[in-house]
Amino acid sequence: MLLCAAALLVGGAQALTKGHDLSSVAVMENEQGTVWYNTAGKQAAIEDILGAGGMDSVRLRIWTGDEYALNYTLPLAQRFSKAGYKIFLDMHFSDTWAQPSDQQTPTAWDASSVETLAAACREHVSSTLKAFTKGGVELDILSIGNEITNGFLYPTGKIGKSFGAFAKLWKAAREGVSDAVAAGTKQPKVMIHLDNGWDSDVVSWFFKGLFAEGTVTTDDVDVLGFSFYPYYNVKATLKALTESLTLMANTYKKPIYVAETDWPTSCTTVTLSEKFAVSARGQREWVMAIMDVLEGLPNGLGAGIFYWEPGYITVPGLGSACGCNLLFDVNWESQSDTYAKALSSIYMFAEEDAGQGSNTQQSQNTPTPQAQTGSSSSSTPTSTPQTQTQTDSSQQKEIDFSQLEQSSSGSSQQSGGSSTQQSSGSPTQQTAVQQRTPTPQIRTTSAPKLTRTPQTEAPTESSQQKEINFSQLEQSSSGSNQQSGGSSTQQTAESSVQQTDDSVVQQQ
Structure with missing residues (x-):
C-alpha cells in the first residue's frame, strides 16, 4: 500500500x-456470501x-x-x-x-425518569x-445520536415545548465521553447529527433552541453533521445546502460534515433535487459538487463527507x-457466493481514476495500515429490508422497522436508510412514502407531517407520523435477489457480474 497523509492542507x-x-x-460478507471486485474485475477487500x-x-x-451491537x-x-x-x-x-x-x-x-435515563x-x-x-x-468522530x-x-427525550429533557439526556451522554477520556480514551470529535442539512430554518431552530436552554453549550459540541439526500425533497438543492451550511459556519464556527448522502444509478419514480445523470457518473458529480460546497464554506470549516452504505447490496435503494x-453492481444469479463489482463511481473521492488491476494495487489515497489490538472476529446482525415507494412530492417518507428476524432459514436481510424528512413551523419539508426490501412489494400509506415552531417549540405530530417497517423477510429460495454464504469455486466478476456502470435511467 502507498502512504497517505492524514491531514493534507489545501489552500491553507x-x-x-x-x-x-x-x-x-460484515453482514453482506458473512450472511450473503458477498465477494467484492474492483472495476478491473479483480477480487479485493471492499476497504x-x-x-x-x-x-x-x-x-x-x-x-x-x-x-449492530x-x-x-x-x-x-x-x-x-x-x-489505516x-x-x-x-x-x-x-x-x-x-x-x-x-x-x-x-x-x-x-x-422511569429523566435522571435514570440520563445515567x-x-x-x-x-x-x-x-x-x-x-x-x-x-x-476520530463520535456522533451522539443519529439524526x-x-x-x-x-x-422522554423527544423535543416538545422545550429542549429541557433532551438537553439533559444529551449532556449526560457527552459526560460519558469525558468519563472515558479521563480513563485513558483519546478524545474524539463529538458531533451533533441532524437530517435535512439543506433546510436552514430547521437546523437553525434546533441549535438556537438547544443552546438557549443552557444545559448543552457550544463547547460541548466539536463538529456539526448533516444528512443531505436528493430524493426526499426537491428543495434539497446544492444552493440550499450552501446557504444553510454557510449560516451554520458563520454562526457556530464549528467544522461541518455531510455525514450521509447518496445518489442513484436507477430512479424512475422520484423527481430528484438536482439534474445530474442517474448513473455512476452522476454519483461522482453529485459527491464532487457537495465537496465543492464544503470546500467553499467560510474559514475552511467544511470538514468532510460520508457516502451512506455503498455496499448494502440487499437494499439497493x-x-x-x-x-x-x-x-457496486451485483450478480444475483445462481452462484453460492454473491459477486459485487465496483462501479466507476468508487473513484468519487480520487483526483483521478486509479487502475485496480490487482488485489493490492491502490491509489495514493489508501491509508497506511496501523498497529491495532483486539479480535477481528464478528457476529452478524440480521434485519429485514422492505420495499418502499414514493407517491407525490408533497408526501412524507414512511419507513417501518418492525418484525426483525422473522426468517427461520438463515437468510439474513438488512435494511438501511437513516434519512428522515419532516416539516418545521413555517418551512415545509416534502418527503417520500417508503418501505424497504430487495424484492419490490410496493404499498402506499398516508404521508405524515411533523410541524415545528422554529426557536420556540419542538416538532409536534400534527396529522400523520412517519413509520418504519422491517417486516416480510425475503424467504424465497428462488429469484428473490438473496444469496446465502457459500464456499463454491469463485469466478471473476467479468463473467459473473453485469455492470450497469454509466447507463443513464431517465427520471419520470
Missing part, C-alpha cells in the same frame, strides 16, 4: 475527510477497493440491541482501523434504527468508548424510492 485549509458508511459489510477511490475514513453505526461493530472497526482508516462511530441510542420520527428508548434501560446514557457512552480503547481502536432533529430516546444507490 485542512483537506476534507472522505468516507463511506460500511456498517453492513481496499474504496480506499483506491480516495476513502480515508469509515463510518459505523452501533445499537443497544442484539444487532458492540460485539459486531467493534471487530469491524478493528478491521478498518488496522487497514479513521473511524467515525455513529451511536443510535436505540435497539434498532434511530431517525427523527422513531428514536426508540432501549428496552433494557430504566426510563444509562452516560454509562453506555463511557463503557462503549472504553471498549473501543481496549480493543485498540481510536475514534436527532426531534430529539432522541423517545418519549438504501431507504429511498429510487431503484439503486449502491456503488
Whole structure:
C-alpha cells in the first residue's frame, strides 16, 4: 500500500475527510456470501477497493440491541482501523434504527425518569468508548445520536415545548465521553447529527433552541453533521445546502460534515433535487459538487463527507424510492457466493481514476495500515429490508422497522436508510412514502407531517407520523435477489457480474 497523509492542507485549509458508511459489510460478507471486485474485475477487500477511490475514513453505526451491537461493530472497526482508516462511530441510542420520527428508548434501560435515563446514557457512552480503547481502536468522530432533529430516546427525550429533557439526556451522554477520556480514551470529535442539512430554518431552530436552554453549550459540541439526500425533497438543492451550511459556519464556527448522502444509478419514480445523470457518473458529480460546497464554506470549516452504505447490496435503494444507490453492481444469479463489482463511481473521492488491476494495487489515497489490538472476529446482525415507494412530492417518507428476524432459514436481510424528512413551523419539508426490501412489494400509506415552531417549540405530530417497517423477510429460495454464504469455486466478476456502470435511467 502507498502512504497517505492524514491531514493534507489545501489552500491553507485542512483537506476534507472522505468516507463511506460500511456498517453492513460484515453482514453482506458473512450472511450473503458477498465477494467484492474492483472495476478491473479483480477480487479485493471492499476497504481496499474504496480506499483506491480516495476513502480515508469509515463510518459505523452501533445499537443497544442484539444487532449492530458492540460485539459486531467493534471487530469491524478493528478491521478498518488496522487497514489505516479513521473511524467515525455513529451511536443510535436505540435497539434498532434511530431517525427523527422513531428514536426508540432501549428496552433494557430504566426510563422511569429523566435522571435514570440520563445515567444509562452516560454509562453506555463511557463503557462503549472504553471498549473501543481496549480493543485498540481510536475514534476520530463520535456522533451522539443519529439524526436527532426531534430529539432522541423517545418519549422522554423527544423535543416538545422545550429542549429541557433532551438537553439533559444529551449532556449526560457527552459526560460519558469525558468519563472515558479521563480513563485513558483519546478524545474524539463529538458531533451533533441532524437530517435535512439543506433546510436552514430547521437546523437553525434546533441549535438556537438547544443552546438557549443552557444545559448543552457550544463547547460541548466539536463538529456539526448533516444528512443531505436528493430524493426526499426537491428543495434539497446544492444552493440550499450552501446557504444553510454557510449560516451554520458563520454562526457556530464549528467544522461541518455531510455525514450521509447518496445518489442513484436507477430512479424512475422520484423527481430528484438536482439534474445530474442517474448513473455512476452522476454519483461522482453529485459527491464532487457537495465537496465543492464544503470546500467553499467560510474559514475552511467544511470538514468532510460520508457516502451512506455503498455496499448494502440487499437494499439497493438504501431507504429511498429510487431503484439503486449502491456503488457496486451485483450478480444475483445462481452462484453460492454473491459477486459485487465496483462501479466507476468508487473513484468519487480520487483526483483521478486509479487502475485496480490487482488485489493490492491502490491509489495514493489508501491509508497506511496501523498497529491495532483486539479480535477481528464478528457476529452478524440480521434485519429485514422492505420495499418502499414514493407517491407525490408533497408526501412524507414512511419507513417501518418492525418484525426483525422473522426468517427461520438463515437468510439474513438488512435494511438501511437513516434519512428522515419532516416539516418545521413555517418551512415545509416534502418527503417520500417508503418501505424497504430487495424484492419490490410496493404499498402506499398516508404521508405524515411533523410541524415545528422554529426557536420556540419542538416538532409536534400534527396529522400523520412517519413509520418504519422491517417486516416480510425475503424467504424465497428462488429469484428473490438473496444469496446465502457459500464456499463454491469463485469466478471473476467479468463473467459473473453485469455492470450497469454509466447507463443513464431517465427520471419520470
